[in-house]
Every structure is written in C-alpha cells, then in structure tokens.
Amino acid sequence: MTDDSKPISRKAFIEELRRYQKGSVTRRHFLGVTGLGTAMAVMGGSMPALLPGRARAADLGNRVVLATWPNYHDPANFDDFADKFGVYTQVNVFGSNEEMLAKIQAGGSGWDVFVPTNYAIQTYVDADLIEPLDLSKIPNYDPASFDPRFAVAGTIDGKVYAVPKNWGTTGIAFNSKKTGGVVDSWKTFFDGARDQFDGRVMVHDYQLTTIGNALVYFGHSFNSVDPSDLADAEKLLLDVKPHLYAISSDYQPAMRNGDAWLTMCWTGDGKQMHTDMPEIGFALGKEGGEIWSDYYAIPKDAPHREAAYALINFLLDPQVNAKEALAHGYPVADKRVNDLLPEELLDDPILYPAAEALAPLEFGAAVTLTDPNRAELMARFKSA
Amino acid sequence: MAITRRQARALLLTPAGLWYAALLLLPLAVVLIFSFGERSPIGGYAPGFTLEQYANLPSRFAAFRNTLTLAPLGTVAALLIAYPLAYFLALRVDPKWKTLLLVLVIVPFWTSILIRSYAWIFLLGGKGIPALLAQFGLEDIRLLNTPFAVLLGIVYGYLPLMVFPIYVALEKLDKRLLEAAADLGTPPWRSFLQITLPLSMPGVLTGSMLVFILLMGEFLIPSILGGGKVFFIGNAMVDLFLQSRNWAFGSAVAVALVVIMLITVAIYSRLIKRFGASRDDVGLM
Numbered sequence: 169m170t171d172d173s174k175p176i177s178r179k180a181f182i183e184e185l186r187r188y189q190k191g192s193v194t195r196r197h198f199l200g201v202t203g204l205g206t207a208m209a210v211m212g213g214s215m216p217a218l219l220p221g222r223a224r225a226a227d228l229g230n231r232v233v234l235a236t237w238p239n240y241h242d243p244a245n246f247d248d249f250a251d252k253f254g255v256y257t258q259v260n261v262f263g264s265n266e267e268m269l270a271k272i273q274a275g276g277s278g279w280d281v282f283v284p285t286n287y288a289i290q291t292y293v294d295a296d297l298i299e300p301l302d303l304s305k306i307p308n309y310d311p312a313s314f315d316p317r318f319a320v321a322g323t324i325d326g327k328v329y330a331v332p333k334n335w336g337t338t339g340i341a342f343n344s345k346k347t348g349g350v351v352d353s354w355k356t357f358f359d360g361a362r363d364q365f366d367g368r369v370m371v372h373d374y375q376l377t378t379i380g381n382a383l384v385y386f387g388h389s390f391n392s393v394d395p396s397d398l399a400d401a402e403k404l405l406l407d408v409k410p411h412l413y414a415i416s417s418d419y420q421p422a423m424r425n426g427d428a429w430l431t432m433c434w435t436g437d438g439k440q441m442h443t444d445m446p447e448i449g450f451a452l453g454k455e456g457g458e459i460w461s462d463y464y465a466i467p468k469d470a471p472h473r474e475a476a477y478a479l480i481n482f483l484l485d486p487q488v489n490a491k492e493a494l495a496h497g498y499p500v501a502d503k504r505v506n507d508l509l510p511e512e513l514l515d516d517p518i519l520y521p522a523a524e525a526l527a528p529l530e531f532g533a534a535v536t537l538t539d540p541n542r543a544e545l546m547a548r549f550k551s552a
Numbered sequence: 553m554a555i556t557r558r559q560a561r562a563l564l565l566t567p568a569g570l571w572y573a574a575l576l577l578l579p580l581a582v583v584l585i586f587s588f589g590e591r592s593p594i595g596g597y598a599p600g601f602t603l604e605q606y607a608n609l610p611s612r613f614a615a616f617r618n619t620l621t622l623a624p625l626g627t628v629a630a631l632l633i634a635y636p637l638a639y640f641l642a643l644r645v646d647p648k649w650k651t652l653l654l655v656l657v658i659v660p661f662w663t664s665i666l667i668r669s670y671a672w673i674f675l676l677g678g679k680g681i682p683a684l685l686a687q688f689g690l691e692d693i694r695l696l697n698t699p700f701a702v703l704l705g706i707v708y709g710y711l712p713l714m715v716f717p718i719y720v721a722l723e724k725l726d727k728r729l730l731e732a733a734a735d736l737g738t739p740p741w742r743s744f745l746q747i748t749l750p751l752s753m754p755g756v757l758t759g760s761m762l763v764f765i766l767l768m769g770e771f772l773i774p775s776i777l778g779g780g781k782v783f784f785i786g787n788a789m790v791d792l793f794l795q796s797r798n799w800a801f802g803s804a805v806a807v808a809l810v811v812i813m814l815i816t817v818a819i820y821s822r823l824i825k826r827f828g829a830s831r832d833d834v835g836l837m
Contacts, residue, residue: 267794270797
C-alpha cells in the first residue's frame with residue numbers, strides 16, 4: 169500500500185512541474201501526484217462559485233454529503249465522480265451507528281447518503297427517518313447478483329430502503345510477535361487482558377461489539393438483552409477495565425506502534441494492518457461474535473437527493489466497487505465485483521473466511537442497537 | 553412625538569435582552585425541561601416529569617470525581633508554571649524582547665488543540681518519551697492513557713490563558729512601591745510576598761477561574777490522552793447525547809455541572825472581594 173498522505177518533497181514537486189510543462193505528463197497526473205488536485209477539490213468544494221458549470225451539473229447540483237465509516241472508501245473514486253458529474257463528495261466519518269442515529273434523530277444532519285449497518289435499518293424505518301429507494305435511479309444495483317445474506321436487511325415490509333455496500337466481521341487483531349501466536353477466542357482475549365496481556369488490550373468504544381463479545385465470552389448470544397446475561401457482561405467488563413490499554417474504536421495507531429497487542433477489530437482494519445505489518449494477524453473468535461453488512465441509504469431530509477442517487481449508483485458500478493474493495497479490504501457481496509477482484513483477495517482468510525469460521529457468528533439485531541440497558545451498561549463501564 | 557426616558561431605556565435594552573433570551577435563557581430552559589423528562593424508547597427525549605434522572609446522578613460518580621480532582625489540580629499546576637513565566641515577562645525581560653516572547657506564548661493557539669493533543673499521543677506513546685526513559689534503565693513506563701497524561705495535556709493546553717491575566721496584573725504593578733520598599737531595607741523576598749503577590753492576586757484569580765471553568769467542561773483532551781479510561785463529566789455528556797442517546801439524563805448531568813460552576817463562581821467572587829480588587833481588575837479577562 170503506498171502512503172498517499174505523505175507530502176511531496178520540494179525537489180520532486182519541481183521535477184513533476186517540469187514534466188508537466190514539457191507535456192510528458194497530463195495535467196491530471198500532475199495535480200494528483202503533487203496533491204494540488206486534492207487541495208483544489210477541497211478549496212473548490214468550499215467555494216461553489218468556482219466550480220465548473222457543466223450542463224449535467226444543473227440537475228445534480230455540485231455537492232453531495234456522505235456520512236460513512238473510517239478507512240472505508242478509495243478517495244480516487246470520489247475524484248472520478250467529481251470529474252464525471254461535477255459533483256464533489258464531502259465525506260463525514262463516524263465511529264458508531266449510535267452516533268449516526270443521534271445525528272439524524274436530532275434533525276438537519278445535511279447528509280445525502282449514509283452507511284447504516286444491517287441492524288440499524290429497522291430503527292430508521294420505524295422512526296420515519298429514511299424512505300424507500302427509487303431503484304430506477306440505481307440501475308447498477310442488481311439484486312440477483314448479491315448474496316442475499318448481505319442484502320436482506322435492506323428490505324423491510326417488501327420495500328427496499330437500503331442497498332448493500334460491504335460486509336464483514338468483528339474479530340480479534342493480534343500482534344503475534346508480542347502475543348506469541350494466534351489469538352482466536354474471546355476467552356483468551358478477556359482472560360489475557362487481566363493476565364499476560366495486562367495493559368495491552370483495546371476494546372471498541374461501541375456498546376454493540378464490546379458488550380456483545382463480552383456476552384459471547386460467557387457463551388451467551390451476542391445479541392442478548394437478558395438482564396442476567398448483561399449483568400455477567402458488566403461484571404467482566406468492569407473487572408477488565410483497569411487492565412485495558414484503551415477504550416477506543418481508533419485502534420490502528422496504537423496497534424501499529426506496538427503500544428497495544430490485541431484489539432477488537434473489523435475485517436478491513438485487520439486487512440489493512442496485516443498488509444502493512446505481517447506480524448499483525450486477524451482471527452475470528454471461535455465462540456462466536458459478529459457478522460455484519462453495511463448499506464447505502466438516503467435520509468428523508470437529504471438536501472441533494474438526485475446527487476445522492478447518482479453517487480450510490482456510481483459506487484455500485486462493479487468497476488468502481490472493485491477499486492473500493494482493493495483500497496479498504498472489506499469483502500463485497502456482489503458477485504459481479506468479486507469476478508473482477510484478484511484471486512489472492514478472494515482466497516484471503518481475513519476477507520473471506522471459511523464457512524465453518526463464520527458459522528458461530530451472529531448478525532446484530534435491531535434491539536441490540538437500541539436497548540436502553542445495553543446503552544446504559546456501556547456508559548457505566550466507561551465512566552466507572 | 554417624544555418618548556419618555558423609561559421607554560428609551562427599554563428600547564435600548566431590547567437588543568441585549570433578546571440576545572440573553574435567545575442564547576442564554578432559552579437553551580438553559582430546554583436543558584432544564586429535558587432533565588425532568590425520559591429517554592424515548594429508541595433514544596432521544598420523551599416528555600415526562602420525573603426526578604429519576606437526578607436520582608441516577610451517582611452512577612456518574614467517577615466522572616464527577618475525575619473532573620473535580622483533575623480540574624483543580626490542572627489549575628494549580630498551570631498557575632505554578634504560569635506565575636514565574638508571567639513574572640519574568642512582565643518585570644524581568646528586556647523590553648525589546650517582550651513582544652516577541654509574548655507572541656511565542658500565543659503561537660500554539662494558531663494550531664487546533666486537537667492536533668496539538670494528537671502530537672502528545674506520539675510523545676507519550678511507547679515509542680516516545682517511554683522509549684527514551686528505557687535508555688536510562690527506566691523500563692516499561694506507561695504514560696499515555698493515564699491520569700498523568702490528561703493532566704499534562706490540560707496544563708499544556710490552557711497555560712496561555714493563565715499567563716496573560718497574571719502578566720497584565722504584574723505589568724500594571726507600580727514599580728515605585730518596590731523601589732520604596734528596597735530603600736527602606738526590605739529584602740526582595742519580603743517585598744514580593746507583601747507587595748507583588750497581593751497586587752497580582754486579581755490576575756491570579758482571573759486566570760485560575762478562566763482555566764478552571766474551561767477544565768470543568770473539558771472532554772477533548774481526556775478522550776485523546778486518556779484513551780477513554782480517564783473520564784470527565786464532559787465525556788459523560790458527549791456519550792449520553794451521542795452514543796447512548798439519553799438526552800434526559802445528559803441534561804440532568806449538565807444541570808448538575810452548571811450548579812457546581814455557580815457554586816464555584818460564588819466562592820470566586822467572595823475571594824475577589826476579600827482581596828479588595830476593583831471592578832477594573834476583575835474585568836481583565
């Protein structure tokens with residue numbers, strides 16, 4: 169993986185400028201490598217008057233606001249979208265479905281497209297915050313080519329409210345140099361946190377996964393809202409808390425610099441870290457855990473609805489979606505996309521685990537997200 | 553048609569009155585009303601009248617305790633560092649360097665506190681200061697995600713707010729008083745304790761109050777340098793509004809915080825009166 173965030177050196181910048189002036193590279197290449205393209209896109213985005221006036225732009229407007237998760241897109245695709253449609257994508261990144269729900273519930277989020285997870289969609293529909301999609305505006309969505317396991321949650325009462333983006337799991341990332349091998353059970357995760365991995369373990373700042381995996385430790389369901397099950401989980405979490413390195417969903421920096429050895433981890437983060445540092449591995453808890461799928465949806469009060477449809481349709485284009493998958497390392501449920509992906513990605517056990525590893529995993533349920541007792545348990549755990 | 557004095561006064565007060573009503577009273581009223589309500593089933597606020605939220609306040613004991621220990625501690629630490637610095641800037645430094653040095657105190661404010669706090673993550677993380685300490689045989693020192701890291705972060709972040717009020721107070725100090733004291737044979741340490749320190753008290757109190765009030769509502773630095781383990785009231789509120797979506801309880805916590813602040817400010821004004829500061833001195837901030 170190349171590091172695009174590194175600024176270009178002065179010398180390299182001048183070299184690129186000369187190449188561009190001589191005509192040996194295109195303007196686009198020049199803007200891309202020097203970072204000027206991004207700079208212009210950002211500045212242009214904040215000054216709409218400067219944007220190119222295109223015929224097509226008239227019906228779509230010139231911007232679309234996307235609320236999504238960290239490390240979940242290929243930025244180059246947004247540049248292409250802007251090139252093709254004159255619409256700039258403004259990306260807002262969130263840490264949890266609860267946070268997204270809170271923003272939309274408060275009203276006036278200003279979002280056009282957002283990325284709810286399977287279990288959240290029912291809540292948005294019940295609260296009348298999203299509306300059925302007009303599928304005629306998303307011709308790239310072909311239901312037949314999607315694995316139904318990862319598409320079913322988008323349809324409620326026969327109406328399609330959301331179309332599938334990616335799916336994945338919530339497992340364990342471990343630094344094998346420090347842990348001395350694979351960690352593939354929540355038993356080792358939570359017991360080790362109080363023992364041989366003292367001060368080196370991270371849990372998500374997200375009730376659904378942190379409480380869910382603590383429940384799985386006891387052999388309870390990931391989705392349990394039973395008071396006595398939750399009491400078990402709370403006892404475990406409070407007991408482990410003083411030994412944790414941190415409670416945070418931003419675990420990549422701490423894992424990469426070696427401060428943390430073990431963390432709850434989503435598929436793509438595991439893949440990204442493993443690619444850069446092979447000693448960091450990713451495994452699913454053998455007792456169980458979470459399997460999930462994310463979707464694109466449009467809030468009822470979306471200010472740029474047409475642009476929202478255009479963006480979703482663009483990102484579901486198999487060619488574009490394949491580039492997304494290569495960048496973020498989350499599996500795709502669309503077989504048209506999988507046909508385009510390199511063989512080694514499809515054989516990668518992090519992205520596409522064997523069926524028997526997936527078998528004990530559970531999809532999150534709607535009530536798991538909204539149960540007030542789970543929310544309060546997490547808040548008590550954090551403020552203890 | 554002439555308007556009476558009374559009418560004129562009312563008219564002139566209207567803009568300020570509206571400002572207070574819209575930006576101070578209205579939000580406070582909303583928070584107060586919410587604090588007696590309930591959490592709606594999927595989160596948010598549901599109308600009601602219950603004292604349940606207030607009864608639940610002890611469940612956030614640790615957050616109140618962390619805030620009420622680290623905020624005063626941070627204020628005192630900032631004061632102990634800021635006073636000598638302000639003293640040096642106001643009374644000791646060559647005037648031609650003064651402006652430059654004052655600007656240097658403000659320079660950090662040109663960058664967002666978020667970015668500066670992130671820089672501390674690297675300094676305090678395993679490959680930063682602890683790695684350096686390991687060279688001297690101090691193995692396995694953990695700094696990041698501890699109360700110490702949070703304390704360091706808040707002192708670092710708020711130091712300039714402490715330096716300036718003290719600097720202004722010391723700058724205004726009538727130097728002739730010190731000369732007179734010296735002429736009469738008072739040793740420097742006594743004239744500092746009897747003249748300089750008392751006369752700079754308004755600055756000390758203003759700076760302390762400014763820093764303390766901001767620290768009470770702090771949430772950014774604890775969440776970045778405390779790793780979600782050193783929890784302030786501010787973090788509890790962010791969580792209640794943005795994660796568990798219990799707006800009613802979040803409002804009750806906010807009301808409790810406002811009450812604590814009011815008590816502190818009351819004590820503060822008592823102190824100000826005791827040190828006989830004039831209105832102008834208090835208005836430094």
